[in-house]
Amino acid sequence: MNAIETRSLRKVYPAPAVKKKRGVPAPPAPPSGGIVAIDALDLAVAEGEFFGVLGPNGAGKTTLIGILTTRVRITAGEAVVAGANVTTQPADVRRRIGVVPQRPNPDRSLSVIENLVFHATYFGISRADAHRRGQELLERLGIADKMNAKVDQLSGGQQQRLMIARALSHDPRVVFLDEPTVGLDPQARLSLWEILRELHAQGRTIVMSTHYMEEADQLCGRLAIIDQGKLLALDTPAALKLKAPGDTLVEVTFDGDATVVADAVRAMEGVSNAEARGPLLRVFSKRGGALIPALIDAGEAHGRIVRDIHLSRPSLETLFISLTGRKLT
Ligand SMILES: Nc1ncnc2c1ncn2[C@@H]1O[C@H](COP(=O)(O)OP(=O)(O)OP(=O)(O)O)[C@@H](O)[C@H]1O
Ligand SMILES: [Mg+2]
Structure with missing residues (x-):
């Protein structure tokens, strides 16, 4: 079965509003009428795959992950994630996925463990279970000593780990990570690689965007190379290297x-x-x-x-x- 399927997926963001100046004719509107961030994208990711999305700045990686995680509305086409349609069944999708966003967005009014408990109970997990699981995850991610700290007392890398713990706190089937290792030191990056490999070995589907070729090469079973919202290549790292x-x-x-x-x-x-x-x-x-x-x-x-x-x-x-x-x- 496929964990993710998209058909003719398209996302157009509205063109930025142009302020009119009195007496000056308005500049012509861009021919597209907007910014095409995802263009005619057909993807199928099998359950249990470790799938990488590679692309330069502005390629559409965050938009694609945003669509698949129900944060960005589709302009045309459709997407099914973990058996649920992102447009018509967004709550089902959200229950079955974990998301590590490109920029950490923890609740800063809560402590580290409260962030995890709050998130998990939102998805119907009991407080006691959420607490136990949260503690385990913090230990696994090496920030158990920060359990009762406020989020602002964490370094950038520690906040990133908290985001990973939060994404896993309701035991999702599919995990999305948007450039998870940016800003981590080499050692923290390697330890995150280990964690991701472990999650994958447990049978979860992982979708990760990255800028780092080596990371994509080492971790991912298949890679999609996208630019300007279009799929340019899709294959195993080994097969892609042969196409170089x-x-x-x-x-x-x-x-x-x-x-x-x-x-x-x-x-x-x-x-x-x-x-x-x-x-x-x-x-x-x-x-x-x-x-x-x-x-x-x-x-x-x-x-x-x-x-x-x-x-x-x-x-x-x-x-x-x-x-x-x-x-x-
Ligand atoms: N909310 C938005 N409103 C308008 N345009 C947007 C919005 N978000 C993204 N875009 C545009 O859509 C295109 C794709 O952006 P996106 O953030 O998906 O790229 P990305 O591959 O994640 O880039 P990066 O590597 O810099 O994170 C870019 O041209 C960007 O300017
Ligand atoms: Mg991005």
Whole structure:
């Protein structure tokens, strides 16, 4: 059975209101009439999967998670999560899912344990059970000593752990985590990875968005790469890596705009693609490092001096760049 299914999912946010100035004609409205955050998205996530959503800033990750967790209203299409329709059965969806939002949003008037008990009893769990489970979760997450502290006395990383404990306090079947490891130190990140692996081993479905390729690679069984609300690729990390352009990615930063250099480089032998982003020139080439002198020469011929050079082997990262033209981080 599928834990998540979306069909032709679409989300358009209203265009920001433009303030009219007297005597000045209003600027033309954007052609779309709004911001398309999710576009014709069909997804199926099986029960028990560890599913990753990768995408650069503004790709639509939080919007997608918002829709699947009933926080964002769908513009068109439909989504079913844990057997319930997010639009017509939102209360059923909420009971069956746990959510770790991108920004911690604990109740600051309550203590740490009260946050957990309040949340769990809201979903029909008895106070005694909620308290016991809350204590267990805080121990597991390494913040049991903060049980009676006010939320404001927690560090950012500790608040993030509290959010994870809260998401698990009513024993959900599907857990959504929106960039859960941002802002954590390397050790806290590794310990969170362990916790996520454990949750997954217990049979829960996990959906996690992230900016970190390594994290996606290590944890997720399948990955969706999205940008501008569209699904660009969906597969296991291993299969995605095989799809990465077999060429080396050479990145050269010049002291000025690289567009003219890119135009010259594109015609060179062994170059499969070249594009400029401001002073950054990205070249996919089988010739790898051997191409570097020619790139330096091409820059000089157009009055550009090289500031930095970087070579990358084919990887999830290079696939991502070839699909989106952007880096993740
Ligand atoms: N409440 C909102 N109102 C209007 N536009 C929004 C709203 N929320 C998001 N957007 C727009 O929708 C698009 C997708 O945003 P979203 O937050 O889903 O991206 P994201 O992939 O989570 O990005 P990030 O990595 O920065 O968290 C962006 O263009 C964003 O500006
Ligand atoms: Mg986001």
